[in-house]
Amino acid sequence: MNSETEKFLMQRIRSFYASAKIKAVPSIEAREFGIGSLGKKIVKRHLSFSSEKELNEFLRMEAPPFISYSNAYYQKPSARPMEAKGFMGADLVYEFDADDIPTPCKKEHDSWKCQSCGAEGKGSLQNCPECGAVVKVKQWFCSECLEAAKRETLKLLSILEKEFGFTGLSINFSGNAGYHVHVRSKEVHALPQRARIELLDYLTFNGFSLEEHGFGVPLSMGDSRNSAVLTCPIPSKSKGLTARFMKRLVSFIKEWDTEKLAVYGMISKRESLFLQKNKEKILEKMEEGILLPINASRPKTSQKFWKSLIEKALIEETIKLNVDRQTSVDMHRILRMPGTIHGSTGLIASVVERNELKKFNPFSQSVVFSSEPVKVFINNSPEFELKGEKFGPFNEQQAELPEYAAFYLLAKGRASLGGNGNGL
Ligand SMILES: [Zn+2]
Ligand SMILES: [Zn+2]
Incomplete structure (x- = not known):
């Protein structure tokens, strides 16, 4: 990212926090916070705020491209190392990422390139079909991708509410590729990691045995039982x-x-x-x-x-939760603070009311920047829609975009300011 692009993005983020009033997460004084820079989601951890006011003052001063908070509650959230913080419990958090869901649109908007043999193509895959090396995938998230993540989120919510009787679940858009569900009820705070893993297994049918659940179905087709019933x-x-x-x-x-x-x-x-x-x-x-x-x-x-x-x-x-089981049950991680900016898109990690989730559209409701025209040079971008307006596709070209669309491409590294795309 060239310095002109970086300066523009930082200015826009600063202007957002200058007038925004970010709502504190519950028990803000017991949470650890972390901030990131453009291009790196966490550069500093072990921050803490005693009040909503203090948090907002910090955001006005620092305007970080990313701010995350801990799902855990600590006696001294800024103490280091972790053991000195005095762990008091943790919320349950579930992350849904379009990354983990193999939507058909990935064939249209994702592309891969093999660093080792130079082969390239459309779609999302892990290994090069030519030489087998791990490839580099350029990802994109469209509304279809986010709808898929939302469907999984709705599935989870229904189970948490109907089968576990949880109430007051807090949902937010991640600001980029998915949704987060925070279970903050007191009764989950003390759940040990073992119980969190069990819960996860329940949700993902991990280790689910058909026979144990009353199916007389052979688990493998090679089974010798031949009964038709x-x-x-x-x-x-x-x-x-x-x-x-x-x-x-x-x-x-x-x-x-x-x-x-x-x-x-x-x-x-x-x-x-x-x-x-x-x-x-x-x-x-x-x-x-x-x-x-x-x-x-x-x-x-x-x-x-x-x-x-x-x-x-x-x-x-099966709920398609974040595939990384260890991360899913980690009690000391920090995640996007609801209501704040996601520095790789410029979209807000909007809090979404439970009954609004079905019709929530992040590509219009989480857009905060203005429509002021901005001239950018775009390397390449699939077609996309923001605030009901369609843009692109673009390839090696200059364009004048509304500020929110310019921010979106600039922050994603698909475009730059300064005319020719080389940062000059
Ligand atoms: Zn290759
Ligand atoms: Zn898609």
């Missing part, structure tokens, strides 16, 4: 995880048309005819704990059919 947990008598899983399985039979069922279950025309005629009977049998064979004389086919649907139900019901 398989057992399942009784939907109306199941609880928690199993109930949710069975509800999904039942919904496939109820809601999918025969063709879709046949495709997912890999069955023949004859079997799909049987399926069509016997939907009611299949549902009745499920309520008796039996997965009706769709072809009594071909047990393997029946098993394959049900196993495919069960696998699909597992995929649908």
Whole structure:
């Protein structure tokens, strides 16, 4: 990033904090804070603020491109090392990142380049298809990506509310690629790491055993049992995880048309005819704990059919949380402070009311900068939409953009100020 670009971004951030009033997180005096610079999310940790006023004064003075706060509560949040802080407990936090969800649009807006052999292409992958080296991926997050992250967030919220009875969950847009859910109720503060991992396993079906949950389905297709009749947990008598899983399985039979069922279950025309005629009977049998064979004389086919649907139900019901399990349960991490700027986009990490989440659009509601025109040189950018206006795609060209769109590309490193893109 050239100095002119950096100066512009810092000025805009400063002007935002000059007039913004950032709402403190609960128990602000017990939280550790960290700030980042353009390009580095955390450069300084162990900061603390005694009040909302002090926090806002700091933000006005320093205008950091990133500010994060701890999910933990400490007696002395600024003490070092960590052990000296006096840990008092921690919120539960769940992060949803479009990064972790393989949306089809990634093929359109992500691209990769192999540093070792020079091969390149569209989409997101880890290893070079030519030489196998780890590739560098240029990511982008579009509204489809963020909708996918939001769907997972909604799934999680429903489980936390319905199955755990949590209330007062706090939700915010991350400012870039996803959403954060903070569970701040007192009863979770003392949960040890072990319990946090268990919770995570519950949400992600990690270690979920079909047989333990009442399925008489062979776990591998090579299983020697040949019976066509398989057992399942009784939907109306199941609880928690199993109930949710069975509800999904039942919904496939109820809601999918025969063709879709046949495709997912890999069955023949004859079997799909049987399926069509016997939907009611299949549902009745499920309520008796039996997965009706769709072809009594071909047990393997029946098993394959049900196993495919069960696998699909597992995929649908698994919450696609941040894949890094260790980070997810880390009690000493710091994360984006809700209501503040994300320095790689210029979008606000907006707090979203629970009943507003479904229709929340970060690309309009989290935009804060003005529409003043700014001339930038754009290296490349997919098409994007901010505040209801479409921009791009751009490739090696100059453009005049509203300040908020200019900030967006500049902060993402896709554009620069100073005319020719070389920082001169
Ligand atoms: Zn390569
Ligand atoms: Zn996308």
